[in-house]
Amino acid sequence: MKRVSVDIGGTFTDCFVAWENRYVESKALTTHHNLALGFNEALKNACAELQLDERQLLSQVDSVRYATTLGTNALIERKGxxxxxxxxxxxxxxxxxxxxKGYGVGLPHKQQMDVPNAQRPDPIVPIPMILDVRERVDYDGDVVLGLDEDDLRDKMRQLVDKGAEVICVVFANSVVNPVHELRVREIFLEEYPGHLLGAVPILLSHQVAGRKGEYVRAMSTIMDGFLHxxxxxGLGTLELNLRGAGYxxxxxVNHNSGGMAQLNSTDAxxxxxxxxxxxxxASEHLAxxxxxxNIVATDMGGTSFDIGIVVEGGVKHYDFNPVIERWMVSVPMVHLVTLGAGGGSICRYDRMFKTxxxxxxxxxxxxxxxCYDRGGMNPTVTDADLLLGYLDPKNYANGYIPLNPRRAKQAYExxxxxxxxxxxxxAKLVKQTVDTNMANGIARELRTRGYEPHNFTTLAYGGNGPLHACGIARALGVKTILAPPFASVFSACGAGNMSQLHIHEMSTWTTLFDANQRRFFTDYPRFNRIVEELERRGREDxxxxxxxxxxxxxxxxxxMRYGNQRVETAVVTDLNRVSSPEDVLKLIEQFHTRYGERFGKGSQTPEAGVRINTIRVCSFVQHPGITFKGIKPxxxxxxxxxxxxxxxxxxxGHDQGITTPIYDEAALAAGTTIDGPAIVVTRATTYLIEPGWRYQAAAQNAVWFTQIN
Structure with missing residues (x-):
């Protein structure tokens, strides 16, 4: 297997190269104005270790896979x-x-409660650019009011005259019957063909999000259009860069659904x-x-600290109405919690609590x-780590970034x-605070879902994960924590392990058991037609x-849900078609079991009826991936x-400084055991073994930290 995987983060661009039986990890600073420059630098570093030139490598790899922050940055900067x-x-x-709820979505709980000072985010679509059209389809897909095409043409003309560069169409209940949205596109192309108006995209909401919920579906379409x-x-530039280098x-492109696809099959x-x-x-494959x-995956990079959960058996948690920046959308996304606790996180004085x-x-x-000596003036977590002696000023990021302790001291004055x-x-207070914040984030995420941290293996990865692993584990109250293989570029490694996957879904009103009439579902052809349609879309992709x-x-x-409950539970079934009462009972039983696992045995209420609100089909092609082996000591x-x-x-916890031995990559040999305090410095990252902790190296550069007192 020959493969290049890239994770373009807010601070670093991580590159992971699988070249036959060799695995190479490298980093470069992210160049936000042109992502290709940071990628080229990271790839150059990897090629130097493999003793290949970039063109030779790119002409032989089976794929290049990108995970990127382009969309996140565009939303923050409102560039669209x-x-x-x-x-x-x-x-x-x-x-x-x-x-x-727009004033509070996407904000920390403390700010959501401060209603008097609440401010809505700047709208992506200004109110004057929102126009309504006479048409109506009911919840069951029946046309109540036909599309007024004259009214539509007038509204289109108004938007074009106001300078619209992208047109989004969001009609009520179009996910059940998209006839009017499809007709809008036909009329738009009649009125404004490409050779007359230019390439103005028109996005239909039923093609972006397949579930009901007018607001979240509208925001999904709007954000897709804004990021288009x-x-x-951005990605086109990256692709041209690859073409120029012989690929x-x-x-x-990696997706937030846990899969990937070609650029031409990827929505923004x-x-x-x-x-x-x-x-x-990557954490799922490792587990x-x-x-x-059970594992909890934690990624401490330069900008943020990300938390994800994978329970035993490889079951991931999904958000079906995730919040992106300040808006709720309607796309299936692997559940993720992000905290502002990266190496570049800025430290300030809290006047209220005097800390x-x-x-x-x-x-x-x-x-x-x-300490990067690039003009930064604010004190950060990385500056604190340098002042505490954890980082080598001359050998940080394999010497790629020389650090200036004098600048760090000035920033903290x-x-x-x-x-x-x-x-x-x-500096010690900063270290303790950031470790505690991350541990609290992990504990809160696990306990709100009914789990306890000691029942999970915590993974600490990202550029700063191994540096703060012991501190996080101590604050979390666990005695063992794992820095996985290729910890500093673990997300890039995961990008190389993903399968090509597309998710298509459709809202439905399917009652498996009607409690009022004591009747089970029998319209099997309708259910199967929906599944076949969703499979067809995925197959075409x-x-x-x-x-x-x-x-x-x-x-x-x-x-699925019981009766009219607002809470829905996702059920994965091995049935692809329903053809008998036994199949219906099997679906109900699977839902009954899953609901009990989530909310506790005995909480099920089948007497209220059982409904399916959304049918979802994941279409995928498996690819060979990185094999993790020998991870346990x-x-x-x-x-x-x-x-x-x-x-x-x-x-x-120690008043005086401690003379600490420094080890190099020789300490990564499987079986190596070191009692803290100690520091292991590699080309990719720094492992900090705090006093009272033991370092045990395993295969593929995995490292276990265990508390010994």
Whole structure:
């Protein structure tokens, strides 16, 4: 297998190259103005280790896979085209009202509670650019009011005259019957053909999101339209860069659904948060192959700290109405919690509590932490780690970024004055605060879902994960934590392990058991027609990308609920068709079991009736991936190699600095055991073994940290 996988983060661009039996990891600073430059630098570093030139490598790999933050950055900076929205008459205020919750969505709980100071985010579509059209389809797909085509042409003309660069069409209940949305596209192309108006995209909501919920479906379509140009130009530039370097195969883009596809089969909305989701995918593969059971995946990079959960058996948690930036959308996305706790997180004085506040703002890659000596003036977590002695100023990121301790000290001067504390004590407070914040985030995420941290194996990866692993574990109250193989570029590694996958879904009103009439579902042909249609869409996506029918697999998922409960539970079933009462009973039993697992045995209420609200089909093609093996300690401890140096480090809970031995990559040999305090510095990352902790290296550079007192 020869493959290049890339995770373009807010601070670093991570590159993972699988070259036959060799695995190479490398990093470069992310170049936000042109992502290709950062990718080229990271690939160049990897090629140097393989003793190949870039053209030689790219001409032989089977694929290049990208996970990117393009969409996230565009939303934050509001860089996008002017949008126009056409909606059903009477629904013009749905988007501005935002279900009356728009002021708080996407904000921390503390800010959501501060209603008097609440401010809605700047709208992606200005209110004057939202126009309604006379038409109406009811909940069952019947046309109540036909499309007024004269009214439609007038509204189109108004939007074009106002400078709309993208047209979004969101009609009520179009997911059940899209006839009017499809007719809008026909009329738009009649009125404004490409040679007259230029390439103005028109997006139909039923093709972007297949579930009911007018507001979230509208926001999905709006955000997809807003990100379209940024993604097209940004990823298009990356693809042209590959073409120029000798790569002649389609470029693959990772999706936040846990799959990937070619660029021409990727919606812009699917790329948001695709980098962290790739790390969760890698965690899933690791857990299955190494038999780790339940795991919580934590990715501490330069900008953020991302948390994901995979329970035993490889079952991931999905968000079906995730919040992206400040808006709720309607696309299936692997569940992810993001905290502002990366290496570049900026530290401030909290005047109310007279202590340190870490994040959520980040120094990013430009200018970066003050110690990068690139113009950054704010104190960050990385500056604190340097001041505490954990980082080598001359050998950070394999010497790629020389660090300036004097700049770090200057950045912390104001904090020292405000706290009236010595520099080292402030740095230790920052370390303790950020570790506690991350541990609290993990505990809150697990316990709100009914889990306990001690029943999970915690993975600490990302550029800063191994550096803070012991601190996170101590604050979390667990005695073992794992830095997985290729920890510093683990998300990039996960990008290389994903399968090509497309998810299609459709809202439905299917009652499996009618409690009022005591009747079971019998309209099997209607249910099967929906499944067949969703399979057809997925098959077309994958066939268009060059796969044969017999290579494609399908997975059926159903969103089910008891009676009129608002809570829906996703059920994965091995049934692809329903043809008998036994099949219906099997679906009900699977839902009954899944509901009990989620909410507790005995909480099921089948007497209220059982309904299916959404039918979802995942169409996929499996690809060979990285094999994880020998991750658990083998019980054969090797003595630590000779240290390559030592320096004084400062640790939380210790008043005085401690002379700490420094080890190099020789300490990654499987079986190597080191008791803290100690530091292991590799080309990719730094492993910090705090006092009272033991370091045990396993295969593929995996490292276990175990508390010994």
């Amino acid at each position: 085209p002017r949008l126009g929205l056409l909606t059903t008459a009477g629904f013009r205020s749905s988007v501005p009202l935002a279900r009356a 140009q940024v993604m097209y130009h 002649d195969k389609p470029m693959l 909305l699917q790329t948001v948060h695709s980098g962290p989701v790739s790390g969760i995918a 299955l192959q190494a038999e780790l059971g 340190i506040q870490v994040g959520p703002e980040s120094a990013g890659s430009d200018p970066g932490p003050a 104001d904090l020292c004055d405000e706290l009236d504390m010595e520099l080292v004590e402030v 994958l066939v268009r990308q060059g796969f044969a029918d017999d290579e494609i697999g399908y997975r059926l998922e159903l969103d 083998n019980g054969h401890a090797l003595p630590a190699p000779a240290p390559v140096g030592e320096r004084v480090c400062h640790f939380v």
